[in-house]
Amino acid sequence: MHEAKFDGYRSQIIIDNDEVRIFTRRGLDWTAKYRDLAAATKTIGRRECHH
Incomplete structure (x- = not known):
């Protein structure tokens, strides 16, 4: 999953089980x-995230 970079920070979200x-x-x-x-x-779940 990614988010547009508006504030000057770039990050990566890792989901491992819960x-x-x-x-x-x-x-x-x-x-x-x-x-x-x-x-x-956590609320959207892994199926909604794309790599």
């Missing part, structure tokens, strides 16, 4: 900074 993690391009874990996005990703 765990959602959000990483920067440099590999920093920013899941805590994007809690709402991580929670929303």
